[in-house]
Amino acid sequence: MSYMELYKEWLSNPYFDQQTKEELKAIEGNEKEIEDRFYTELEFGTAGLRGVIGAGVNRMNIYTVRRATQGLANYILKQGKQSQGVAIAFDSRRMSPEFADEAALCLGANGIKAYVFESLRPTPELSFAVRELKCIAGINITASHNPPEYNGYKVYWEDGAQITPPHDGGIMAEVKAITDFSAAKTMSKDDAVKAGLYEVIGAAIDDRYMAELKKQVKNPDAIKEMQKDIKIVYTPLHGTGNIPARRILKELGFENVYVVPEQELPDGEFPTVSYPNPEAAEAFELALKLAKEKDADLVLATDPDADRLGVYVKDTKSGEYITLTGNMSGCLLAEYEISQVKEKSGIPEDGALIKTIVTTNLADAIAKYYGIKLIEVLTGFKYIGQQILGFENNKKGTYLFGFEESYGCLIGTHARDKDAIVATMALCEAAAYYKKQGKTLWDAMIDMYERYGYYKDDVKSITLKGKEGLQKIQDILNNLRANTPEMIGEYKVLSARDYKADTIKDMATGEVTSTGLPSSNVLYYDLPDGAWVCVRPSGTEPKIKIYYGVKGTSLEDAAKKSAELGEKVLAMIGQ
Numbered sequence: 087m088s089y090m091e092l093y094k095e096w097l098s099n100p101y102f103d104q105q106t107k108e109e110l111k112a113i114e115g116n117e118k119e120i121e122d123r124f125y126t127e128l129e130f131g132t133a134g135l136r137g138v139i140g141a142g143v144n145r146m147n148i149y150t151v152r153r154a155t156q157g158l159a160n161y162i163l164k165q166g167k168q169s170q171g172v173a174i175a176f177d178s179r180r181m182s183p184e185f186a187d188e189a190a191l192c193l194g195a196n197g198i199k200a201y202v203f204e205s206l207r208p209t210p211e212l213s214f215a216v217r218e219l220k221c222i223a224g225i226n227i228t229a230s231h232n233p234p235e236y237n238g239y240k241v242y243w244e245d246g247a248q249i250t251p252p253h254d255g256g257i258m259a260e261v262k263a264i265t266d267f268s269a270a271k272t273m274s275k276d277d278a279v280k281a282g283l284y285e286v287i288g289a290a291i292d293d294r295y296m297a298e299l300k301k302q303v304k305n306p307d308a309i310k311e312m313q314k315d316i317k318i319v320y321t322p323l324h325g326t327g328n329i330p331a332r333r334i335l336k337e338l339g340f341e342n343v344y345v346v347p348e349q350e351l352p353d354g355e356f357p358t359v360s361y362p363n364p365e366a367a368e369a370f371e372l373a374l375k376l377a378k379e380k381d382a383d384l385v386l387a388t389d390p391d392a393d394r395l396g397v398y399v400k401d402t403k404s405g406e407y408i409t410l411t412g413n414m415s416g417c418l419l420a421e422y423e424i425s426q427v428k429e430k431s432g433i434p435e436d437g438a439l440i441k442t443i444v445t446t447n448l449a450d451a452i453a454k455y456y457g458i459k460l461i462e463v464l465t466g467f468k469y470i471g472q473q474i475l476g477f478e479n480n481k482k483g484t485y486l487f488g489f490e491e492s493y494g495c496l497i498g499t500h501a502r503d504k505d506a507i508v509a510t511m512a513l514c515e516a517a518a519y520y521k522k523q524g525k526t527l528w529d530a531m532i533d534m535y536e537r538y539g540y541y542k543d544d545v546k547s548i549t550l551k552g553k554e555g556l557q558k559i560q561d562i563l564n565n566l567r568a569n570t571p572e573m574i575g576e577y578k579v580l581s582a583r584d585y586k587a588d589t590i591k592d593m594a595t596g597e598v599t600s601t602g603l604p605s606s607n608v609l610y611y612d613l614p615d616g617a618w619v620c621v622r623p624s625g626t627e628p629k630i631k632i633y634y635g636v637k638g639t640s641l642e643d644a645a646k647k648s649a650e651l652g653e654k655v656l657a658m659i660g661q
Contacts, residue, residue, distance in 0.1 A: 089124035090117075092143060096124075101268040102141075102149065109141040125553060130154055130261040132254045133466070133625060136229055136238035139181055146181070146237045148188045149267050154239055155189045155225070156270035157261030159196035161253070162222055164260075170222035170244065171199035173287070175212035177228040177326050177391045178352035179237050182206070185227045187275065189239070194283035195271035204288040206352055208326040208392030209240075210496075210505035214295050215287065217246040217502075228391040231363035232627065234356050247471025247502035251604060292330070298500035299334055299508050304426035305519050306338075312518035313339040317382040320510070321346035321373045323362045324353040325390030330507045340514055344380050346372045356390070364389050364396025364493055367409070374398065374407055384517050384527060386510055393467075393504040394493040397513065399527040408528055413446035413543045413635075416489035418527065419509065420449060421534055422516040423487050423497055424456050433458060433486070438477075440470045440488035443585075443603075443610060444620050444633040448534075448541035449489070455538070458486060464585065464606050465622065467494055471502030491543060491633070535641070541616070542644035543635035544652055548659075551628045559623045559630045562659050566609050566621060575654030577613035584609055617647075619655055632659065 087095065096102050097110055113119045123142025128135055128150050135154055137146045162168050172193055176182035190200035201219055203212075209226055216224035224242035232238070241249050241257060249257060264270065278284035303309070318335065320343060322328040328350055335343050348358050349372060356362040359369050364387040377385045377398070385398040385407060397415045398407040410418065420439060427433055437458040441449045442465045453460035463469035470488040477483030489495035494504030497512050513527070520530050535541075550558045570582045572593065583590045583601055585608040590599045608622040616637035623630050632655045638644025 089121050092124040093120045096141065099268075106141045106147065106149075122552065130157065130258050131625065132250075132258075133248055133468075134239040134241045136232065136236060138235050139237050146185070146239070148184065149270075151185045151188045151239055152192050152270040152272060153264050153267055154261055155192040156196070156264055158223065158225070158241060158257055159193055159198055159271075160260040160263075161257045162198060163196065165222070167222040167244075168196070168198045170220060171201055173201045173212060173215040173219055173221045173224040175203045175207045175209070175215070175224070175226050177226075178206050178324060179227075179229060179354040179390065180234065181237055182227045182354070185237065185239065186225075188272070189225050189227070190284055191272045191275060191278055192270055194278035194281065195273040197283070199283050199285065200278075201285050201287045203291075204286050206326045208330055208388075208507055210393055210501040210503055210507060211291065211295050211330065213242060213246040213501035213503040213505075214298065215291050216242050216244065217500075218291060218294055219287075220244075226391070230391050231361070231365075231389040231394065233361055234354060242503075245471065245475045245502055247475065248466070248468035250468050250472050295500070296330070296334060296337065298498065299511055300338070301500075302498045302508055302512065303338065303515060304423070304430065305515060308519040308522050309339055309515055312521050313341050316340060316514065316518050316521060317342040317344070317380050318514055318517075319344045319346065319373050319377040319380060319382040319385045321349045321369075321387045322392070323349055323359065323364065323369055323387055323390060324351065324356050325362065325388065325392060326352070327388035327392035327506060327510075328352070330392070331386075331388060331510050334507060334511050335514060338511065338515070342380075344376055344382065346376055348372055362390050364394055365412070369396065370398060370409075377407060383521065384513065386513065388506040388510065389493075392506045395495075395506040395509045395513070396493055399531070401528045402526055410531070411543065412489070412491045412493035413448065413541075414531060415493070415509075415513070416491070416495050417446065417448045417452060417534060418531055419495055419497070419512055419516065420452055420487045420489065422519070422530075423512065424452065424458070427486060428456065434484040436482055437484045437486045438473070439486055440473050442466070442469070442490040443608070444545075444622070445489065445491045446541050446543045446635055447616050447618065447637070448538055451538040451541075459483075462603075464603055465490065465608070466625065467496070467504045468502075470496065474499050474502060491545070539616070540638040540640055540644040541635060542638060542648040543633070544648055545634075546632045546652060546656060547624070547629045548632075549627070549629050555628050559628075562630055563607060563609065563621065563623070566659070571611070571658060574611060574613065574619055574658060575651055577617055577651070579611045580614060581612045582609070583612070617651065619651070619658075621659065630659070632656070
């Protein structure tokens with residue numbers, strides 16, 4: 087069917103409700119908009135769905151959610167695991183509660199029980215709940231840090247991590263096999279509740295999640311000693327982090343926690359920011375204003391689903407607040423957590439630090455210093471979760487810390503996804519620990535640079551929307567595959583990794599070896615002096631991303647090298 091035929095089908099088919107039809111009638115004659123909504127289906131990818139909310143096959147709506155859930159239900163039924171049930175959480179975005187209920191009622195109609203959180207909860211708590219309730223799967227309705235017009239649908243498997251092979255492929259195939267939207271089952275909420283197929287969960291899971299977080303505290307004495315002195319400014323950016331983040335800090339004893347009032351309450355319109363992303367400076371404007379008023383030691387922001395944490399720390403020498411990238415905050419926490427394990431109990435022989443391929447090489451230096459294994463995985467925290475599951479299944483390997491450059495880490499194994507609530511707790515604890523020594527978190531960061539070298543990492547993101555944009559992204563990657571660069575700026579390319587072809591080519595000898603990782607549309611170039619470049623399409627947004635890192639002799643030297651390499655990588659892809 088052409089996109090126009092599909093459009094007319096949605097207008098005439100009695101399966102689609104009147105509200106959907108009214109929305110579609112309103113775009114009659116707007117061929118570009120009709121094409122965008124119907125030229126392709128909103129793809130159920132390895133993380134589930136993510137897209138703009140609205141009517142059409144290329145949009146997030148009750149019908150695309152229902153179809154995705156029917157595919158998941160079919161897969162669960164084929165696995166014979168329907169008796170375990172599915173946990174469902176949702177965030178503060180438009181339509182999140184409605185999409186959560188649609189998913190629950192589709193599962194119920196397939197005889198699969200849904201455990202639905204009573205109100206919004208952070209992503210890591212959903213991951214925790216899947217394991218705690220011994221569910222076969224989990225669904226989280228969230229579009230993380232995307233702009234307000236987006237929503238999404240993430241699927242988790244019984245280990246608490248987002249789906250990985252073989253389950254991702256199996257579920258995707260089941261979703262794709264549903265060509266008729268009306269084939270997706272549903273039932274009334276009253277009937278689902280009466281049949282014991284819809285159960286509301288909340289406080290009991292919250293309490294157990296909090297108890298697990300507290301087990302990760304390394305220095306309760308430092309908190310007790312400094313709890314009156316440490317000043318913390320926090321913003322949930324209108325999302326799910328407000329209640330759990332404040333609760334854990336309060337229960338640990340921190341007395342001076344100031345929440346940004348304008349951003350405290352959940353609001354899917356995100357009225358104070360255009361983009362609720364803790365990577366963006368704009369997200370911190372109100373928090374930094376409050377931090378200056380309160381003379382705060384650190385400023386924290388969680389994204390709407392509270393799996394990622396943005397950080398500013400005070401430099402007492404200059405009086406300025408300095409932003410920490412995800413690589414910086416991740417390494418700061420890795421250093422703190424691993425050093426404390428070493429001090430308290432000694433590092434286990436099979437201890438491991440896990441990072442993604444686009445994460446800083448500073449992590450490699452930390453792992454080397456502490457004599458632990460450094461494991462690299464593909465981009466996506468689910469691959470870190472997969473490694474933890476491997477440790478458990480093989481009874482070999484001790485997870486010490488895992489993080490990715492996009493502001494996400496996990497301390498402990500209570501969840502299998504990024505956890506900004508435990509990261510908030512740990513950074514505040516680290517701030518207390520270092521303050522007891524007369525140091526700030528920025529001082530601790532400089533100490534790390536002095537020990538390991540001044541690593542600086544950055545990313546360039548180029549947005550290329552629509553059908554044409556998707557093609558341009560593919561053209562860039564195809565061109566680089568066909569023409570491997572010998573030089574990137576002043577740097578000679580030492581080796582070129584193609585994760586799609588599963589090859590690592592030594593540029594000097596021509597020798598080709600395997601990457602050892604699953605197939606992924608990613609290109610990576612190893613450069614001299616600890617520098618590197620990686621090119622990949624975003625998995626969640628219409629963007630191509632170029633990551634790169636350098637190592638300098640000082641902050642200034644690293645910044646200069648990074649700026650120069652940043653210009654060269656854009657030239658490399660013709661931007």
